[in-house]
Each structure stands twice: as C-alpha cells, then as structure tokens.
Amino acid sequence: MASLYLDEGAELAAVAAGDVVRLGGPEARHAVQVARVRLGERISIGDGRGTVVTGPVLESGQGELAIEVAELVREQPATPALVLVQALAKGDRDELAVQAATELGVDRIVPWAAARSVSRWEGAKAEKGRQRWATIAREASKQSIRAWVPEVAAATPTARLPELLAGTRLLVLEPTAERGLAQLELDERPLALLVGPEGGVATEELARLTAAGAEPVRLGPTVLRTSTAGPAAIALLSARLGRW
C-alpha cells in the first residue's frame, strides 16, 4: 500500500472519519506519475505529527490526489523519548545512522559538531545540512510508515548539548566505559544517546560532558562504526522500554 506525507507544516489534527483529504505538491505528483496510484486504491496519508489516515483514492490527476478517510489513527508521542545525538561523520555514515535510527523509532535527532568531526556544517552549509537530515528522516519515516517524523535540530557543538537537552539523561557511547547499556537501570527520563564520529569522542570532550552529568556507557564488547552504534542502541533501548 502506498504511503504519503502531507507537506511539512500541514496537519491532519482536525480531520475526522468520512472527511476527504486532498494532497498536492511533489508527494502527490510522485504518487500519481511514478507510483501510478489508481482510483479506488487504498492509500495512507500521514502528517508526520501523529495522525495517519487511510482510505480509497477518490480523485487523481495533474499532481493532485484526494482520498476518503475510512480509517484514522492518532498516536501520542512515545515516552520516554529517545534522542539520537549523532556526530557529523565522514562519507555517508552519519546519514545511514539517521536513516536506520528513524526506521527503528527514534523521536528526535541532534546533529553533533563533535571535537573530532571531520565534516563541518558552517555558514550556509549549516541549514542545508539540517534540511538534508530532515529529508532523510522524513523519507525513512515514510518507508517504515511511522506516525511521527523525528524532528532534526540545528547542528550543536559539545559545549551547548547539556543546555539543549536539559531534563534529558545523556548517555555517551564509549567502548571503554565500564557500564553496559544493556545493564543500565532506566527510569522515566527521556534518553539521549551521544554517538561520536569515526575517531571517537575526544578525551577532554568526554570529561566536559561527564562534568555536565552525562554517563559513559558501552554497547557490547566490540568497537562499532558510527553508523552502527546509534541504531543498535535505539533497538536495544526500544526493546528494554517495552516499545517493541
């Protein structure tokens, strides 16, 4: 079944069963021209803000689609929230992490300008980078038919993470940490997983983070790539928090 999203900002919060929902823009054009969605076919439309409606296509043409709302699902955001603080990394390793973590259910993503991040988002690149990650998160949400698209924050340096994530328990993935994420006692606080770049978290950076209350934790006995660590941690925590 095809699954589409409304344009960013548009919401389905006020829609009720039996209503007709219209979709325009590139999403609808793609559905009509590439995915060849047909009259009468059942499709899902989400707003990425908790609501997904499903129903048959009533009109389709010239890049417009209308469906009748036969089914309506509203989801509350999951609690406690899971945040991925992913260091900017070489190649597409950071983007792979964003994609997989979104499929696995992460709630919020913070691009982390870490001490050893080789890739830098500066000046005009900063907003472009954020938008690119937001698009990846949106596409991955669609692929996995998620009701909520994770929000992507602006790139944040180490010194500003504790303030940005006030009230959230900060866990720094660090292969040499004594405590394992699998054994960690969890409570009601939202959790943020900090995943360093390929070169790891720098010594002074780790000291600064722990001084601000962050806890170093290990994920298994091996050293993981930056694209593997975050998604694996999200999988483990989703199971431990009873989301799965």
Added chain:
Amino acid sequence: MASLYLDEGAELAAVAAGDVVRLGGPEARHAVQVARVRLGERISIGDGRGTVVTGPVLESGQGELAIEVAELVREQPATPALVLVQALAKGDRDELAVQAATELGVDRIVPWAAARSVSRWEGAKAEKGRQRWATIAREASKQSIRAWVPEVAAATPTARLPELLAGTRLLVLEPTAERGLAQLELDERPLALLVGPEGGVATEELARLTAAGAEPVRLGPTVLRTSTAGPAAIALLSARLGRW
C-alpha cells in the same frame, strides 16, 4: 592501535607468550606502507579463529612484519550461536547488513537466495558473491577487533535452508507476525534470523518455512529496511542473551 589479521587459513592456535609472530602478504604490506606501523609500536594480530596476540613490532620492512607476543587472548565461540540469513538485496543494502551485523557480533552468515531477491548469484557469480561478503565480514571484524570472523556460507535457496541449519532455531522477521522478538522465550539452541529482501518474504515462501518449523517474529511496530532489520535483531538478541 593497529589491528591486523593473518591470511585466511593461517592460525595462531599453537602460539605461546614470548613467541615471535611473522606476518606477510597484503595485510602486512598495508600496515607497513599505508598505516606506517613503526618498530616498537604495539599492534594486534588475529587469526579470526579465536586468537588475538598483541605486542611490540620487532621487524618491519618490505611488506613483512614481526611482533613479539606480549599478550595472548583466546576466545571460545559464543553460545548459543547467532546466524544471520540475509536475503540478497538491491543496491548495497545486503552488504551494509553483513557489515553492521559483523561489528555487532554475528557468528555465521548465510546469503539467502529468497523468492523476491532481485539480485541473483548464479554460475561464476555465486563464488564471487560469497567471497565478497566474506571480505566484508573480515574487514568489519578487523574494524571492531573481533577474535572470530564470521563464516560466510554459499548462497542458499529457501528450500535448502532448513537442512543447512538443522539443529538451529529459525526465526523469520516478518512485520505482520504476532510475536515480537523482544518477548520471545530463548533457550540454548543456536538462533538463525531470516531477513527477507526489500520486497519482503513471499507468502508461499513463508508457508514453506513455517511448515519446516521456522517461527515468524516481528521486530518493533514499523516496517524496516533489509539493511536495518538484521543488525537491529542481532543487537537485541546479544543483549537478551547476556553477551553485552
């Protein structure tokens, strides 16, 4: 610290502390010429069969390396074993799964010629494909400094999986399954995770597998890409089996 592997087939089983281990071939050449390993520097050499030796470099030159064994670690294979049966998939999605699952500790990998696998390994391509996955598993083991490199089987069609994996509990990842992997009761049997291609496991294929004793299980509430599902399942099971 640099980490190298002996050529495939060579073993460190008979080595003792104080011995000198010599390494030749492309691995040693790469260490000397690219990674610029120096005399006196501590490096690790593994055989991928459970033994890793660590010690200072005694000789280095012309693509040869010798180290003195200062430290010697022998690891038993983990039990119960975790097997990833990964469907051949489009793009590099199957290879990404092999890479991440190896970092996370998978013990054996079976390339699965599934009903909906678009990619096919036939004729001369079959052994080439297997070798490519074996190389990816070896490189990923090195990256994560694993004592054991997972073995990669030949590509296997659905009908032959139950025989190949006799004595192993078969779990088919299927988004519509009622039982979740997170809730599954585990015992001493080795576990094989079957991950279908992008189009999923075909209906008749699933019926055939369940008739042979395989159990459909779900991983979370969303639909996952083939590159995400296997690594996430390995992470979850590693934690549940007390490996992490």
